Amino acid sequence: MGARHPNHRRVKLRQTYTIDELARLFELHENTVRSWRKSGLEPIDDGRPILFRGDVVVAFLKQRRVSAKQPCGPGRLFCLPCRKPQEPAGGMLDYTPATPTAGSLTGLCPVCDRMMFRRVSRHRVTAVAGQCDVQFQGEQARLSA
Ligand SMILES: [Zn+2]
Known part of the structure; x- marks a missing residue:
């Protein structure tokens, strides 16, 4: 499982994650996680720190994988x-x-x-x-x- 396809099974669906926590979870650079946000990963609100719901992260990562196969x-x-x-x-x-x-x-x-x-x-x-x-x-x- 390389960095291109982070393993979404590490994410707990009912938990919320900061960018930092997601980066550590997937062993990725924080900027990679920030780029997900620009690619459509929606935070729970406009608050700080930015928080993402686990189930939203999982859906986003799954969509990326499927999208990559079907341009x-x-x-x-x-x-x-x-x-x-x-x-x-x-x-x-x-x-x-x-x-x-x-x-x-x-x-x-x-x-x-x-x-x-x-x-x-x-x-x-x-x-x-x-x-x-x-x-x-x-x-x-x-x-x-
Ligand atoms: Zn549809």
């Missing part, structure tokens, strides 16, 4: 519950910047109604979105902040 074509996001890429409902995607150069595309799965997520570089949004309409969220707020 999504343009206009599709990987749906975790469906375990495969889906076209978003209504052909609509939201782009939410995480940094000035990268962010995430989200859309609703037409099959299971769950939110789908895909990390993407800002300059690749159009290519990744394919035929989908993309709403750009919060870029003004970021620029003026």
Whole structure:
């Protein structure tokens, strides 16, 4: 089990973890864990220290593994519950910047109604979105902040 695929079985589902604790658990650099957050690992809230729920960490790591095996074509996001890429409902995607150069595309799965997520570089949004309409969220707020 290499660093590319941290063993999610080490995570206790009902426990919360800091970035530091996750890094030690998986024997990874803290920056690797921080990069997961940018890739869509959601903390429990905006508080400090940043805490992640064990079950959310496990779901995130599982999705990464499956996503790596099934690259999504343009206009599709990987749906975790469906375990495969889906076209978003209504052909609509939201782009939410995480940094000035990268962010995430989200859309609703037409099959299971769950939110789908895909990390993407800002300059690749159009290519990744394919035929989908993309709403750009919060870029003004970021620029003026
Ligand atoms: Zn689905």
